[in-house]
Amino acid sequence: MSTMTRPARTDRPSRSRRFITDTLALAGRSLAKFRRNPQAIVFTIVQPVMFVLLFRYVFGGAIQTPPGVDYVNLLIPGIVVQNALFSAASASVAISDDLASGFTDRLRSLPTARLAPLTGRVLADTLRAGLLVIVIFLVGLLVGFRPEWGPGLLAAWLLLMLIAFGFAWIAVAIGVSVKSPEVAQSAGFIWIFPLTFASSVFVPVSTMPDWLAWFATINPVTQFANATRGLVLLGEVDSAMGWTLLWVVIFAVVGGFLSIRGWNRMTRA
Amino acid sequence: MSETAVLAEDVDVVYTGRQSTKRALDGLNLSIAPGAVHAILGPNGAGKTTFIRVATTLLIPTSGRVFVHGLDVVRQAGSVRDIIGVAGQYATVDESLTGRENLLLTGTLYGLSREERAARAVDLLERFDLVDAADRATKTYSGGMRRRLDLAASLTGDPQVLFLDEPTTGLDVRTRNALWEEVRAIADRGVTIVLTTQYLEEADALASRISIIDAGRVVVEGTPAELKSTVGEEILTLKPVDNHLLGTLAEAVGGEIVEGTVRARTARHGVTSVLETALAVGPLSSVTTTTASLDDVFLAYTGHIAEDEQPPAPTSRWGRRR
Ligand SMILES: Nc1ncnc2c1ncn2[C@@H]1O[C@H](COP(=O)(O)OP(=O)(O)OP(=O)(O)O)[C@@H](O)[C@H]1O
Ligand SMILES: [Mg+2]
Numbered sequence: 001m002s003t004m005t006r007p008a009r010t011d012r013p014s015r016s017r018r019f020i021t022d023t024l025a026l027a028g029r030s031l032a033k034f035r036r037n038p039q040a041i042v043f044t045i046v047q048p049v050m051f052v053l054l055f056r057y058v059f060g061g062a063i064q065t066p067p068g069v070d071y072v073n074l075l076i077p078g079i080v081v082q083n084a085l086f087s088a089a090s091a092s093v094a095i096s097d098d099l100a101s102g103f104t105d106r107l108r109s110l111p112t113a114r115l116a117p118l119t120g121r122v123l124a125d126t127l128r129a130g131l132l133v134i135v136i137f138l139v140g141l142l143v144g145f146r147p148e149w150g151p152g153l154l155a156a157w158l159l160l161m162l163i164a165f166g167f168a169w170i171a172v173a174i175g176v177s178v179k180s181p182e183v184a185q186s187a188g189f190i191w192i193f194p195l196t197f198a199s200s201v202f203v204p205v206s207t208m209p210d211w212l213a214w215f216a217t218i219n220p221v222t223q224f225a226n227a228t229r230g231l232v233l234l235g236e237v238d239s240a241m242g243w244t245l246l247w248v249v250i251f252a253v254v255g256g257f258l259s260i261r262g263w264n265r266m267t268r269a
Numbered sequence: 270m271s272e273t274a275v276l277a278e279d280v281d282v283v284y285t286g287r288q289s290t291k292r293a294l295d296g297l298n299l300s301i302a303p304g305a306v307h308a309i310l311g312p313n314g315a316g317k318t319t320f321i322r323v324a325t326t327l328l329i330p331t332s333g334r335v336f337v338h339g340l341d342v343v344r345q346a347g348s349v350r351d352i353i354g355v356a357g358q359y360a361t362v363d364e365s366l367t368g369r370e371n372l373l374l375t376g377t378l379y380g381l382s383r384e385e386r387a388a389r390a391v392d393l394l395e396r397f398d399l400v401d402a403a404d405r406a407t408k409t410y411s412g413g414m415r416r417r418l419d420l421a422a423s424l425t426g427d428p429q430v431l432f433l434d435e436p437t438t439g440l441d442v443r444t445r446n447a448l449w450e451e452v453r454a455i456a457d458r459g460v461t462i463v464l465t466t467q468y469l470e471e472a473d474a475l476a477s478r479i480s481i482i483d484a485g486r487v488v489v490e491g492t493p494a495e496l497k498s499t500v501g502e503e504i505l506t507l508k509p510v511d512n513h514l515l516g517t518l519a520e521a522v523g524g525e526i527v528e529g530t531v532r533a534r535t536a537r538h539g540v541t542s543v544l545e546t547a548l549a550v551g552p553l554s555s556v557t558t559t560t561a562s563l564d565d566v567f568l569a570y571t572g573h574i575a576e577d578e579q580p581p582a583p584t585s586r587w588g589r590r591r
Binding site for chain 2: 018021022025026029032033036037101102103105106107108109110111112116266267268269
């Protein structure tokens, strides 16, 4: 009736502009999905709150702390690390869901910036981790957490988002390599438990048996927790911060590389 | 080359798994004219989805080339994506977004400006009768509404070529007929439509040309009328009294054995001679004659009957992987 074939559009924004708009649009979509899923919200928020209460009031009394240090002050900077990791890890399931549902196929058949589905996801999960950290800090304040240094809290918040960013790339790499969302669910989360429990997140490493203490010392999560504590409790940047930044770079680079490689391989039969 | 909307040259796709390899496309050749509605008709596993994935830049063929309006789907994938629209075998809208949000997101990804994509969304919601449901999450949509939204989304970029992979599989008859109307309306606007289907009726109802594919290659191509005439106009279904004679009977009349009967094809005036040959083999318990349909064309060229039943809709709300 009306239009016959028309020339291809020539008024497209530049590639880098497209990359940014597409990343933002897809991050917005992921966050909207989260916002509208009450179950996910409850799961992400109630679980850390329960951990806080459990460790603060049930186990906390039995855990030895250095003299003069209140356990809750060690706990909160540890729990935010655990939750930044959890938040980042959900990227693997989300990526895998989109692959299984065919949504990714649709994205890839559109003139979408090639990597925007991945960067959009990482951005969304980083921001979500930031939100979760704020919630936990607030709950912490209610149960007696007293940071020594205000600006350190802000710095810690940024650091935690950086940590989530690095881990999200690992999670994305898992998401693009596994065959189904069910596998992503287990592969994406299973490593978080040993990594966070065999670390200084909940208990001082010095109370662990030697072999475990050895693992906990080299465990990046211990560095993350210690770096966060340094910022909020002492307002201090120590070697843990150096290790943390190094690990973040390693996770982002290795995860990013594997993610992009897996993503590009999808067009192969 | 540019007079052809879609051109496929000797396309092979070999899926390589850990233990096995599967040749899904095996020297596929196709040429589709601009403005046509071209049906790719084939049974389960014929390679329809695989071809759509290659043509829409989702899968790089093992060998061979595909062009969309002269653009190579591998080397110029980005430009191809600018001019195509795709609606997959299962609707791929985002469940937690509303209908409008899905269209706005697609618009953004096509690089439309804020005003353009808002206007386009309003227009498409109206065209596909989704205005009332526009601001509801699509998880509340029925199967038919989801398909319509999927189709609307595939038109967001104002494509020149629209690929529809089994657009009506799993829909009830009424919804299917409504969707056929939508497809015709899109075709009327000059959009080339490549659609795959397992249903002969659908190809017959929508397409100006049909390619029948089986085991990854085109076995025959033509207009619906041409295809019907190549198999003969009359089909005789013969049932011998003695079932053991099925093989001999089939050979004598040059027909196929289908569910305990022999189906033989003939020109309008050849019916009596086929009957004479058949009776020479042995007595018949029943004889029916029918005018050839696309089913018979399908049978004649692929050696098996097309699936008649609608397969059940995908069990997961999200459809299935690939
Ligand atoms: N990712 C894959 N890995 C291995 N084999 C595959 C893959 N996808 C499809 N196949 C096989 O390739 C062949 C063609 O599949 P395809 O999905 O293209 O068929 P189809 O014509 O679309 O079938 P249907 O009508 O069931 O949708 C089938 O035998 C199928 O099992
Ligand atoms: Mg298919």
